[in-house]
Amino acid sequence: MNGFKAGFVALLGIAAGIGIAQAAPPPQVAQCAGCHQANGMGNPVAGFPALAGQPTEYLEGQLYAFKHGTRRNGIMKSFANGLSAADRKAIAAYYHGLPVVAPASLPAAPTDAIGATLAMQGADIGTSHAIPACDSCHGAGGLGIAPAFPRLAGQPAQYLENQLTDWQKGSRNESNLHLMHNVAVLLSPAQIKAVAAYFAALPPVAKPGS
Ligand code: HEC
Ligand code: HEC
Numbered sequence: 642m643n644g645f646k647a648g649f650v651a652l653l654g655i656a657a658g659i660g661i662a663q664a665a666p667p668p669q670v671a672q673c674a675g676c677h678q679a680n681g682m683g684n685p686v687a688g689f690p691a692l693a694g695q696p697t698e699y700l701e702g703q704l705y706a707f708k709h710g711t712r713r714n715g716i717m718k719s720f721a722n723g724l725s726a727a728d729r730k731a732i733a734a735y736y737h738g739l740p741v742v743a744p745a746s747l748p749a750a751p752t753d754a755i756g757a758t759l760a761m762q763g764a765d766i767g768t769s770h771a772i773p774a775c776d777s778c779h780g781a782g783g784l785g786i787a788p789a790f791p792r793l794a795g796q797p798a799q800y801l802e803n804q805l806t807d808w809q810k811g812s813r814n815e816s817n818l819h820l821m822h823n824v825a826v827l828l829s830p831a832q833i834k835a836v837a838a839y840f841a842a843l844p845p846v847a848k849p850g851s
Contacts, residue, residue: 666735667728667731667732667735669720669723669724669728669732670732670735670736672720673692673720673732676689676716677689677690677691677692677736680693680739680742681693681694681736681739682741682742682744682845683796683797684797685744685747685748685795685797685841686797687797688797688799688800688803689797689800690796690797690800691741691792691795691796691845692736692739693736693739693740693741693742694736694737694739694740694741694792694845694847694848694849695736695737695785695791695792695849696737696785696787696788696789696790696791696849697730697733697734697737697787697788698733698787698788698789699733699787699788699789699790699791700732700733700736700737701729701730701733702815702817704721704724704729704732704733705721705726705729706813706814706815707720707721708721708722708724711813711814711815711816712807712812712813712814712815713807713812713813714812737848741792741845741846741847741848743795743844743845743846744795744845747795747841747842747843747844748798748838748841748842749842750838750839750842750843751835751838751839751842753835755831755832755835755836755839756835756836756837756838756839756840757839759772759774759775759832759835759836759839760774760775760776760783760836760839760840761774761776762774763775763777764832770827771827772824772827772828772832773824775793775824775836775840778790778820779791779792779793780792780849780850782794782843782846783840783843784845784846784847784848784849784850785848785849785850786849786850786851787848787849787850787851788851789817790849791849792845792848792849793840793843794840794843794844794845794846795840795841795843795844795845796840796841796845797841798837798838798840798841799837801836801837801840801841802833802834802837804825805825805828805833805836805837806825806833808821808822808825808826809825809826809828
């Protein structure tokens with residue numbers, strides 16, 4: 642290969658690399674920013690969950706579930722309805738790729754140990770009502786484990802409470818072996834409040850590990 646040709650091929654390679662690094666966000670995410678914010682970190686005050694850094698497969702699965710009604714939420718159904726499988730994949734990969742930014746302020750940690758104990762040790766272990774430690778699936782510090790277990794750390798407390806009660810009511814019905822449904826139905830209202838407050842106060846310092 643002569644020098645000119647080699648240089649040209651190298652330039653093409655660089656251009657392709659830049660193309661990947663600067664891939665335009667999927668067009669739909671402009672709409673999502675109104676609630677989930679442009680940085681994907683959600684809105685703790687309004688109770689909109691952070692999407693940034695969450696496992697791609699998890700996000701894709703939720704968008705599918707909102708569209709097909711296994712996760713029932715009126716707001717999100719209207720946004721998910723128009724998305725094709727390819728759109729869901731692109732949007733999920735985009736949010737997964739955004740860095741996790743710890744919010745400027747987090748709610749204060751609860752003063753009781755109910756949530757921390759549930760998270761790290763579970764409750765009633767050894768009985769027929771055994772609640773497994775949340776962190777055994779969601780990872781240390783509630784940071785999540787890809788591909789199936791989302792980060793809970795730093796999500797709005799009200800959002801976390803809503804999810805747990807949605808599983809109890811049957812309006813969230815994930816197909817993932819019903820792992821989370823089986824946990825949620827064991828929780829009392831007081832445990833739900835406590836564990837939601839516990840995870841909401843933990844800093845979201847990293848992407849879910851794997
Ligand atoms: C008007 C506000 C609003 C807009 C705009 C919006 N969302 Fe949401 N989103 C919500 C709310 C509220 C929830 C929580 C729903 C629930 O409680 O189940 C949510 C939840 C989600 C979840 C589930 C997160 C999780 O941790 O399980 C995903 C994924 C999501 N939205 C993606 C999107 C995408 C992609 C768009 C743009 C196409 C979008 N949202 C636009 C309000 C919004
Ligand atoms: C056996 C594994 C397992 C255990 C233990 C577990 N979870 Fe989960 N959790 C899951 C899975 C799987 C999902 C994702 C469900 C889906 O795909 O919709 C999930 C999702 C969640 C969500 C939804 C997050 C979001 O962004 O919408 C919340 C909230 C949650 N879990 C709270 C808890 C709490 C609190 C505990 C402890 C009391 C707990 N989990 C224990 C497996 C588990």
